[in-house]
Amino acid sequence: MGRVVAVDIGATNLRVAVFENDKLISHSRTQTPRAGPQDLINAIAHLIRGLAGGEDFDSIGVASIGPLDLKSGVVLWAPNLGYGNVSLRDSLGREFRRPVYLTNDALAGAWAEKVLGSGKDVDDLAYVTMSTGLGVGAVVDGNLVVGRRGNAHELGHAVVNFESSLRCGCGGLGHWEAYVGGRNIPRTAQHVASLWKGDRTRAYELAAQGSLSPELLYSMARQGDEFAKYVVSYINRVHAAGMSTLVTAYDPEVIFVGGSIFLYNEDLIKPELVEYMKEYVGVFGVPRIERCTFGDDQVLYGAAATAINPPRAIAKYAYRP
Template sequence: MNIIAVDIGATNLRVALFKDNKKTKELKIQTPKDNPSFLSKSIINMIYELSPDRDFNSIGIGSIGPLDLKKGIIELAPNLGLKNIPLKDPIYEEFRKEVYIANDAMAAVWAEKTLGDGKDKDDLAYITMSSGIGVGAIVDGNLMVGRRGNAHELGHAVVKFDSNFICGCGRLGHWEAYAGGKNIPKVAYEMAKEWKGEKTQGYNLAINGNLTPEKLYDLARKNDEFSKSLVDLLNIVHAAGISTLIAAYDPEVIYIGGSIYLYNEDLIKPYLLKYIPKYSALGVPEIKMCSFGDDQVLYGAASIAINPPITIKKFNILK
């Protein structure tokens, strides 16, 4: 079976051809941000480049959101600054192939269940720690989707109800507002304004709004006092968010991916295991790195097309 898999991220757009559950070819460009219609046009062009003869069975898309699966659109992409981005209709009209759409983290957890480490598990969750915070969950073997496709949007769970930190979605106090990669420089700046310790390299970058996630974790690993304190704060935020996830879904295992976690597990996982018990009334499930690394969402997109869950299929069946 040949499948086209699409990973729509806040930074990159990736399209790959899968044969027999394995990625064989891939294209990557910067995600278009200028016009809502450019995204589907770019995907169509990339599909033709990968498969000029249209020799594939169906198309799976894992996308940032929130989504409206009834309409087949990205309803809001805060990290792109765009709304109401059409996906399903233009791609279906072009290829007349089945098109299945899911949130990227929702697709990623389905990859674990159908192709990865979670094949023998019926209760599992996935978290992406990247530009934003995304969550996907499977409960009793069923992929959680919801009425429009947003039952997983726990990156927008409130971790501090009296916060002034504005998330990209425009609301206050969200997990992503603190720990999403795009928001970390703002959090660092606010922390630097109140900092009483040594004015380290991390502090100097933060007070000028330039402490990126990459620099933050690199400096924390080098024992920079300010950076270590900020990483500790972010780990507490993650623990609070994950405790909400545990209360919502009661998973046996949580898989984590996304660039921030994949490259910094040593500075995150031990502290999640330390802090989650302070917040979770249901204990701490097993926490593992995701099975497919940087390709997790691509494998997720492929998995929803290879073996469409009924909760996705109800939205994505052909007209």
């Protein structure tokens, strides 16, 4: 399989790794630059040179927050970074004179399962990341679902409440991510607090101020704070609505779930999520819900999988020197 470089561009962290024969052999991480596109490209190039010397590899797989335009190889806009128009594919291709395969982080997470993870023998699967944002990727009939520009997976922007006043970072109202993305959870908790009729617990007080972070929310829920437990349940119901839409869209055998919010709070999310989904999916049934194979490194492995075994819809838009 040779040696490939994998790049994972997240809202918080930028990760680069070298894989050889599908095994991770070295990696590095830094905070994702927020100053603008060129700083991001420079940071990626710097990490690649530090790990691979700039030469000793066959290709680069890049998995980025989006939305993207695969045809032009550009990150159109990253709401959780605050900038866009990032010419990732061609800039890295010219810099290193290697093929560059660009995909969305959630698509990469799904492809990681199909190529390297627990989904190798599954032809129909989905991946959901619960983190700063909410991302979805799907493999249907053994093929990664990509779409005309690379955004067929953007179910984080599915409408879960058409009467909502909560605006998503993309500008739309009532989106799945608008309620449950880590960046939006304090606002969701504040909304729930405005309707709360129970005791004014410590979690309630923080929520009313817009200060109930995801970390505090799940910690307080685990400690028994009644308001925090209610907000977690509320968010789980939103997840159930979104994932039920995913079920009807892609008909997966299994949904793999990752992202820091899920990975650190699976005990508070998965059991209730499955029960709520039963109310929404009807005759379609609830597929298996499983923890993703590679944990915090899921997207990094997905970037590697994209370079090791490029999906046809991504390979046709690759940079080739």
